[in-house]
Amino acid sequence: MEASITLKKVGKLVGDKTILASLTFGIEKGSLVAIIGDNEAGKSMLLRVISGIEYQEYGQIFINGLDSQKRRNKAMLSLGFVPHELDLDPWLTLEENIRFIGMLYGESMETINTRMIQLSRELHITTYLKKMVKDISPGIIKKGMIIRALIHDPEILILDDPTAFMDAESYRQTWDLLLRFKKEKTIVYVSQSLQEVEEAHDRILVLEDGKIALDGSLDRLLGSTFEYHQFQIEFEDLTDELFMTLSKLPKVKNPSRIGHSIHFYGRERGVFFEVLNAAASSVMKDIRVKKLGLQDLMDAKYAKDGIH
C-alpha cells in the first residue's frame, strides 16, 4: 500500500539530549496508528515533528511523498493536528476559532460552515459553537479542536491524546467520528489510555527512549505472550518457606509477593494446578487469573526484559 507518512532516520535533539533516535518507518494511507510509551519516551515530540510544529535535527519526513521541510507549505495542506493542550483562543467563540483556521487554509466560508455544522452535529457540540471558548468546558474545547483540525479536510490527522478531558459519552462520540474516517484518512494518535488503544488500533508503535521498541498490530505484539497468563493467589498466611517453594516451581515465571499474595506468570494454565498442589496444605483466600494485555506489555520490566 501507498505510504502516507514516511520517516527516514529522523532524529530530534533537545539541548544535548536525544529525544528521537534515528526513526525509520512508514505509515500506510488510511491506517489508524497508535503511538504509546512511557513518559519522556518521545511520543508527543514524534507527533510534533511529523506535523511540522518542530523540525527534526536530522533525517527526512515525507508527507504524501513531499519532503516536509523542502515543500512544507504543500505538505501542510494534507495535515490536521490536534495538540494535547487546549489552544483555542479563549476570547473568540468556538466557531470563530474554527472559521479562522479554515480561512487560513483557503477554504470558502460556505465549505467551512457546512463542514463545521456537520462535524459539530456528530460530536454533539452544535449548541456551543456561538459560545466564547473561555466559557466552555475542556472536553468540549477538545472536540472543537478536532473539528478545527478537520475543517480543511486533511488526508492525515495527527492527534495527541484525542480524548483528553472528555467524559465517557464524549469519548464514545469522538471515537465514532474518528472510526468513520478510518480507511478514508490516515490517523496517527498518542494516547495515555491503553484501553483506548486496545479498542481502536490498527497498528501500534511502542516508543521507548526515542526508539521504536515494538511495532505491529495488537495481536502481533501480544502474539508472543498469548499463552501467558497472570496468576494471583492470596493465602491466609504466605510464609517465606511457602513463597520459596512456589517460586521454585519450574513453570512459575517472575514470581513476586505483596503481603500474603503471590503473583506470577505462567505459560500454560497447567502451572496453576501445580501451584495448587504445592500449596495444598495452606489456606487460600482468593484466586485470580488474567490474560495478558497491552498494559502488561507496557510494564517496564516485561517490555524490556520479557518474562524469565
Added chain:
Amino acid sequence: MSTIAFVVLIPLLLHITLTMVMKNIFIYSLDKIPYEIWVFPGIVLLVSILSAYAVLYRDLFDLRIHKKSFIPITLAPFSKFFLVAGFLVAAIVESLIYGILSMIILSFFLSQSLYWYFYLAIPLFGVIFLFLFVNLLLTISILTERITTFLSMIIILFFFMIFGTGILFEFEFYPKMLGIILAYNPFSLVLSELRGFLFSTHINWIWIFVPMITGFVWTWMNAFILKRTLKQ
C-alpha cells in the same frame, strides 16, 4: 471599552499632560512654529505607537506565550515571511486608524486650524513610521518568552520613542553628539521629514527611502527569527 480609551482618552490625556504643559514652556519651535502645532504630528504618532503595543500584544505575544493559539496559525500553508507580513499589515492598519481618529479629536483642541494636507501627510508618513515601529515590536514579541521581559522592553522602548526620536523635543536641545546620533535613527528621520514637509514643504527622499528599505529588511529578518524561534 479599550477602543474608546484609545480613540478618546489617550489623545485627551496626551494633550492635557504633554501639549498643554509643554506649549507654555517652549511656546515656539526653533523654526518659529507654534509648539502645539509642531508637536501635533508626534502626538498622533504616539497614539499610534501605544495602540501598536496593544495590537501586537493581543495578536502575537499573548497568542504565542499564554494562549498557545499561535501554533495552529503557523501550521497553515504560508511562509513565515507571509505570516510576519500579515501581522505587520494588520497592526499598521489598526494603529493607523487609531492615529487618524485621535488626529481628528486632537485637532479640535488646537488654537489654530491645520492645513488640509496635514491630514493626508501625517497618515502617509505614519505608515512608514509604523512600518519600522511594528517591525521592532514584532522582534520583541518573537524573541521574548516572559511577560516581565516583554513589559520591561516595551517600557524602555516607549521612553526611547518619546525622548529619542524627536516626538517632543528638537534634537538641538540634546548634547551635540547625542543629538546627531539620535537624529539619524530611522524613526527620527521619518518624523523629521514629516515635519519638513508640513512646515517647509521640503522632502529629502533619501531619508524616506532609507527607513522604508530598513523596514523591508527588518520584515524579512523577523520572518527568519520567527522560523528559528519556532524551530519550524
